[in-house]
Each structure stands twice: as structure tokens, then as C-alpha cells.
Amino acid sequence: MSPRRAAVLREGDRSLREHLVVTAERMISEQGAAGLTVRAIAREAGVADGVLYNHFADKEELLAEALRAYVASVERGLGELPEPGRGTVAANLRAHLEHGLAMHRAILPAFAGLAAQPKVLDRFAERGRPGEDWRDRLLDYLRAERDLGRLNPDAKVEAAAAMIVGVCHETVLTALLQGVARPMAAKDVDDLVAVILDGIGAGG
Template identity: 75%
Template sequence: MSPRRAAALRDGDDRTLREHLITTAERMISEGGTAGLTVRGIAREAGVADGVLYNHFADKEELLALAFRAHVRSVEGALDPLPRAGSGTVAANLRAFVAYGLALHRAILPAMAGLIGRPEVLARFAAAGESGEDWRDRLLAYLRAERDLGRLAPDARVDEAAAMVVGVCHEAVLSLLFSGAEPERDVDGLVAALLDGIGP
């Protein structure tokens, strides 16, 4: 049996009610973050009764996790594409990965701030992702591919290099969150330090 269409959906809208609710919550997160976001508010914005959400999601946390995942995908869609292994120079490509990571983390910070005290939502957010689709996964795959191509040392510790880049981006977000200012970041210096350790 196909999913039931909702009266809240306009004619010509092929989404299911579940998709409509995720899209509505994602839009609300994009516009106002996650702090104070309620089931009642999402239902009202979606044009459905409050209890309808529980027909399509186990609980509010599942809906928030899926909506936050959709928000991250939306933010990523507006960023420049990441470089492919074997193209350009490794240094320029790493700079692009760092810039992408910093821009992504900056953009999702307002939504993330309201979830800091909601570990169950963040755990479901992590579980909702496909393996290899997150920025960190793509960075690690890129580094492994460059190692396989011989553009990095054969014994390059790419897992640790990826963790360093991710850590720099997380530090920037935490600094913004707690002090309201992002630290000065020497991206060229970071890339040089990485390549001194993993370059051929």
C-alpha cells in the first residue's frame, strides 16, 4: 500500500506526509535553529494535528535528527564541490577540504547549538547517515585515494591526518559557540604541517 497523502500537501506535491514533516522541520531549523523547536510548532507549520507526527516517527528525536540531517545536506549543496583525488595539487585540495569543513561547520552551528544538550538526537543524526557521505568520510576517502595514487607517502597515516583536519574545524565551532569568536586559522600552515607528515 502506498503512503497516505496528507490534506496539508498541495496537489502536485508527490511527497509523503513523512517527507513533508521532515522538510517542514528542516526549514524551521534553517530559519531559526533547533532551540525551542516543539512538536506542536512543527505540526502547526506543517498544517497537521500534533499527534500526526507520532504516526510517522518513533518520537520527536527521530524527526529532529532526520530534519537536521536534511539541513546539513542542504548546506553542503550550497558549498563548492570537493576536489577529486589525482586532480590539482594535494596541497590545494587539502586547502579546499579545510575551507569546506570550516564553512560547513560555521553554517550548521546555529542549528547545532540547540542540540548540544540533546545527545539522543545527535546519536540518531549520526546513525541516519550513509557510510561515506559525511564530509569527514569524504576527506578520509580522498586521502586514502591520494596515498594509493602515490601522491602521499605509502605509509601515510591518513586516518590521523583526517582527524587533525576535523579537529581544527570542531575547534573553530566550539570557539564560536563558547566565546563568540572563531580563532585565527592559518590554513596554509595546517596543510604544510600535514604534508610534512604524510607527503611522499
């Protein structure tokens, strides 16, 4: 191991690959992913530029890994999502929606500008694992509530999840297109939950 690499890893036992991901994640949280260069990441990580290519196929792979780590970090800070069968379905859907809105608001600066870098977004999507993303957990929650009989047995939970996710995406698009992120009012959250439950809620 070179002296430079030894210095980089002195503070812990993480691998150089992990160190590069953590470094890129920190830079993304501070300044977003758009415009990040290999040279800037390498300099911040304390390694030569070419070292990145010993551990990643290209810059896009590194950024995708760092974005995944960043989103996971943001979600951990938002707390736990409700468990199926506990509380009311309406309150739980509200919690899922508020979680999704908060997550999208938080990660928007990191993703802003990446529309011009589709390879990064493609790599980000490829690295998702089933059940890992918030949308997957929302859909799993709805399916579990349906299995428990707290939703109609023929409830179109996929459509309900798409509605909730779509609202969260709409807030991001509004911010990108208009330059202003408009928070969703509590009444609007309640109205959306009510509309969804009118379609999939258990009768009676």
C-alpha cells in the same frame, strides 16, 4: 486521506513523512533545532500534533532526519570537492579544509543548544551512512591519493583527517564557548596543510 492532509500535500507528490522533514528542516534553518516543539512543527506543517507520531517514533527522530537534510543542503551549496589525482595535493587539502570550515560555520546555529538534547545528536549520528559525511569523504580522498602514490605509502591518513576535522570542530567550540566565531586566516590554513604534508607527503 483527510482534507487537511490533502491540503498539505497539494503542492507536490511528496509523502507526509517527507513533508514533515522538509518543514522541520526549514524551521531549523531559520531558528535552529534547540527548542523546537512537536506542536510548533505540526502547526507549521499544517497537521495535527499527533500525526507526527504516525511517521516517527518521537520528536528526536524527526529532528535527526531534518538535521541530516539540512546539513546535506548546506554542503550542496558549498560546491564539489576536488577529485584525487587532479591539481596538487596541497591545493586539494586546502579546498577540503575550507569546505569543512565553511560547513561548520554554516551549521553551527542549527546545532547550538543541542548539547542538552543528546538523544537528538545520537539519532543524528545513527543516521549517517558510510561515505556520506564530509569527514568520510576527506578520508576517502586521502586514501585515494595514497594509493595513487601522491602521498607516502605508509601515510597515516586517518591521523591527518583527524587533524583537519579537529580544527573545524575547534572553531565551533570557540564560537559556542566565547560567543564569537573567528574565521581561520588564509595563512593559518596554508600552515596547517604544510604541517600535514610534512608528515604524509611523498618524498622527493
